[in-house]
Amino acid sequence: MTQPSVRVVLASASPARLATLRAAGIEPEVVAPDVDERAVAAESPAALAELLADRKCAEVAGRVGGDGRTLVVGGDSVLELDGRPYGKPADAQEAVRRWQSMRGREGVLHSGLSVRLTGGGDVASSRSAVSSAVVRFADLDDDEVEAYVATGEPLGVAGAFTIDGLGGAYVRGIDGDPHTVVGLSLPLLRELVSDLGIRWHELWRSP
DSSP states (O other), X not given: OBOXXXXXXXXXXXXXXXXXXXXTTOOOEEOXXXXXXXXXXXXXXXXXXXXXXXXXXXXXXXXXXXXXXEEEEEEEEEEEETTEEEOSOSSHHHHHHHHHHHTTSEEEEEEEEEXXXXXXXXXXXXXXEEEEEEEEEOXXXXXXXXXXXXXXXXXXXXXXXXXXXXXXXXXXXXXSOHHHHHTOOHHHHHHHHHHTTOOGGGGOOBO
């Protein structure tokens, strides 16, 4: 396969974000960020998602090198429920309580994105933004909650749910970009890299 003109590094260990980029024709390198999420605070759940994405992107950008232009993409997601931010549940008990509080209701999933372009004679530049989508949850009974949490899937994702896995059956609808709920809004990413002077198709890996 032909390498794109821009090296892409994904500053996230999320399998869903990697799968989203691959499905869009982009084959990034993956570098897990080293950021203490618990030490980061912001004035709103949306601002928290964007700030976490930016911190992760900056941390990885400071470690990756090489020749040519490198685009680092960082992302983070936060569920807003009753005005409060929720990330990954700490354990199964917390995941059960989370689902008991959000079943049959609506929440807002905020996905922050941050991009940094370095190398190739370019002055380092960055952009960040957040995409938000309303999620309508099914009204699960206690047995369904326990069974879903027992799979382990809710423990590894913000908001304790997914739409691209077992949790997809428990989401009744979405208002907004579905990629936002997966954790990486492709339309927003295209806009951010365009601001850095990169055309979206330059990131594709050709067969």
